[in-house]
Amino acid sequence: MKNFFRNLGPGILVSAAFIGPGTVTVCSLAGVNFGYSLLWALLISVFACIILQEMSARLGLISGKGLSDCIREEIRIPFVRAFTLILIFSAIVIGNAAYEAGNITGAVLGLEAVLPSVNFEFGNFDLNIWSLVIGLLAFILLFLGSYKKLEKVFIALVLLMSIAFILTAFLTRPDISSVFEGFIPGSFDAGLLTIIALVGTTVVPYNLFLHASLVSEKWKGKKYLGTVRKELVFSIILGGLVSMAIVICAAASNITQIEDAGDLAAGLEPLFGNSATIFLAIGLLAAGITSSITAPLAAAYVVQGCLGWKGGMQSGKFKMVWIIILILGVLFSSLGIKPVEIIQFAQIANGLVLPIIAIFLFWIVNQKSVLGKYRNSLFQNIIGFLVIALAVFLGAKSIFSVIQNL
Structure with missing residues (x-):
């Protein structure tokens, strides 16, 4: 058991990245609007996440690259390579800047649930001091922290x-039979955009x-493949349980409309008092803090890989990328846009970008020149194809529904 916890790292960072304010808000909206009925969508999402992240982790371990x-x-x-890299660069870097705004805003909401808000006005620009504090904390952890130090911080925060x-x-005392019924798939048309989110x-x-980049930094050698997979499955399942817990909390609340997670805390207060707000x-x-660190970190890894930079986390160019993403996140989080609007948009956009990135990953893990005998087996290809087909189906349904409403 001690060895298992010592090997926790990349998977925990992946869980920390997806259990951000976006998860809290989207899962809260799902619970408020649809009760327990979309728990099945989360279950499928966790399964899909394990499948795709295993491919990514295996790629990082065997190839030693991102x-x-x-x-x-x-x-x-050359033309196809340039187009592909520009597409990836734009989707991830620009998307992560928007994500960072939601991450910082979410952390601020957590602080403001127990502390008063503090704002400074500079002409027409209103800066929330807590956004600056969260951004500064993320900056310090990224700037001073080596990968091993970041691991320890993330493990503590994820467990917390x-x-x-x-x-x-558990404190909401949900109806257990209703919770189990929520794991039975319903219609895709019921809350389609929420399912995609x-x-x-x-x-x-x-x-x-x-994930691929972090695994390539932590472990060297094929002998760690079993460890990588165990750590990944544990971390993703833990993250999925947290997401499901948030849906259950929201479904058990008495609120009918939610603007941010603070509304969820207010709705839970009649059930067990002020402790809801504190928890x-x-x-x-x-x-918010964990996601505020992982989004800039991921953007830096993507840019480094796309442009072929060397030097890892300590290189000046690598730091420059995450600093820019962090600054943009602080600025965007202070613009006064409702957090739920930023976060919902980012999550739906994510659901649309996912099939493209997943197809590239699927192609790479089938290349003998990259993974040799560790490339996808027939079974892995079948499961991977089904996961990507589901992502494409949801993305296409989303675009079709938007066109219909024009």
Whole structure:
């Protein structure tokens, strides 16, 4: 058991990345609007996440490279390579800047649930001081922390928010039979965009890049493949349980409309008093901080791989990328846009970008030149194909529904 916890790391960072304020908000909306009926969508999302992240982790361990590095090296046609890298660069870097705003805002909501808000006005610009504090904390952890130090911070924060959210779910005393019924799949048309957002908040495209890079830094050698898989499955399942706990909390609340996770805390207060606010504040703050670190980190890894930079986390260019993402996140979080609008948009966009990134990953892990005998087996290809087909189906349904409403 001691060895198992010592090997925790990349998978925990992946869980920390997807259990962000976006997860809290989207899962809260799912619970408020649809009760327990979309728990099945989360269950499928967790399964899909394990399948795709295993491919990413295996790629990082066997090749010793990140996903964007492998894509850049394996696509031989210059025009196709340039187009692909620009597409990935734009989707991940720009998307992560928007994500970072939601992450910082979510952490701020956690603080403001127990502390008063503090704002400074500069002309027409209103800066929330807590956004600056969270951004500064993320900056310090990224700038001073080596990978091993970051691991320890993330393990502590993930365990903290897991306890907070899961304990909150138990305290709501949900109807167990209704919870189990929620794992029976219903119609895809019921809350389609919410289903896509639930998938998007669990199977995060940038995590496919982040995981491969982190595994390649932590472990060297094929002998660690079993350890990588065990650590991954444990971490993703833990993250899935947290997401389900949030849905259960929201479904058990008495609120009918939610603007942010603070509304969820208010709705839970009649059930067990002020402790709801405290538990949710702790969970949301931890979720916001962890995601505020992983989003810039993932963007830096993607840019490094796309442009072929060397030097790892300590290189000046690598630091420059995550600093820019962090600054943009602080600025965007201070614009006064409702957090739920930023986060919902990001999660739906994620669900649409996911099929493209997943297809590239699927192609790479089938290349003998990259993974040799560790490339996908027939069974892995069948399961992977089904996961990607589901992502494509949901993305296509989303686009079709938007066109219909024009």
